[in-house]
Amino acid sequence: MLTRDIGTFLAFARDCAPDFGPATARAAFLVAPDGFGRAEESATDNLYMASAGFDATRASAQHRELQRALSAVVPTLCFPGDPHAPDALFPNNVFATAPGVLVVGRMRHPVRRREAERPDIRGFFRDVLGYAVRDLSTQPHPCELTGALVIDRARGLGFCGLSERCDEEGARLMHEALGLRATLVFDLAPGEYHTNVLLAVLAGRAALVCPAGFADPAVAAAVASLYAPHAIELSVEEQAAFAGNAISLSSDVVWMSERASKALCxxxxxxxxxxxxxxxxxxxxxxxxxxxxxxxxxxxIF
Incomplete structure (x- = not known):
């Protein structure tokens, strides 16, 4: 089911048992921030990007510590970055997995499309792990995977926000490629670029929701109702500090940045x-x- 109808989605989703698959990933991978800097193309529709003050050395050190920290919970690999792709350290927009399947997304901006062509990442999944590859990168509709699409892996539910980074056809392609049971499609508020900045589903049993990031407040309320009593509404200030850009890689830990944590009430x-x-x-x-x-x-990596 792929729908914009909130009532239809809720009626279906409430009956979905948490038996679709593991609620959290079995492993994860990162891409190092080699060539880290301001990507001017990406900045045209990413209002969260700074205008100056990029520190590549500090970014690399923090990224390494992130890998070390996550590795304490789940095996975490890191592929080298591309000096010609300054924001390639965000691979979840380009690559997503379901059990036995690697999905490659279509990025809006040309500066990021080259990431989808990487033979090492594709080869790792195809030749080492034996995954099938579902390549959406050559079709014309933007579909920036788990940037645009937040997934409840336990129940097979998707929450897809539309913006310049994902259109309705892109939402359909991702829904089908990942084999989801149902996906709710909705518009993001003006200026928002990715759903995962304003919504996080945590191990299938809780959610962080930033209502201001949704064009229709009823969508945010509907999502929150699915995860009550563990739906946590975030303020505009918490959202701006990236408190909604969180993840659970195990059943008992939530990860967000230090800045996000300090902003959390x-x-x-x-x-x-x-x-x-x-x-x-x-x-x-x-x-x-x-x-x-x-x-x-x-x-x-599922």
Whole structure:
């Protein structure tokens, strides 16, 4: 099911048992920030990107510490970056997986399309892991994978926000390629570029929701209703600090950046604890200058 109808989606989703697959990934991979800097094409529709002050050395050190931290919870690989792709450290926009399948997305901006052509990442999944490759990168519709599409892996549900980074046909292609049971399609608020900056589904049992990022507040309320009592509403200030750009790679830990964690109000911290999560928050301020945060850096391997 792929629909814009909130009522139809909720009626179906509420009956979905958490038996679609593992709620969290079995491994993850990163791409190093080699050549890190301001990507002018990406900046045209990413209002979170800084205008100056990019520190490649600090970004590289923070990225290495992120890999070290995540590796304590789940095996975490890191591929080298591309000096000619300044924001290639956000591979979750380009690559996504379902069990036995690698999906390659279509990026809006040419500066990022070259990432989809990487033979090493494709070869790792195809030749080492034996995954089938579903390549969406050569068709014309933007579909920036788990940037645009937030997934409840336990129940096979997708939440796809439309913007210049993903159109309706792109949403359909991702829904089918990942084999989801149902996907709710909706518009992001003007100026928002990716759903994963304003929504995180955590281990299939909790959600961080930034209502201001949705064009229609009813969509945010509907998503929150699915995860009550563990739906945590974030303020505009928390969203701006990337508190919505979080991920769970295990059943008991939520990851977000240090900046996001500091912005999170006591109520939000308490709600995460009540849902059974420990919060871990490495420093990523240098990386966040590029307009993404911790979730954007992590490509999950299912």
């Amino acid at each position: 006591p109520g939000g911290r308490g709600a995460l604890a009540a849902a059974g999560f420990e919060l871990r928050a490495p420093a990523l301020d240098a990386i966040e200058a590029a307009g993404g945060s911790l979730r954007c850096c992590v490509a999950e």
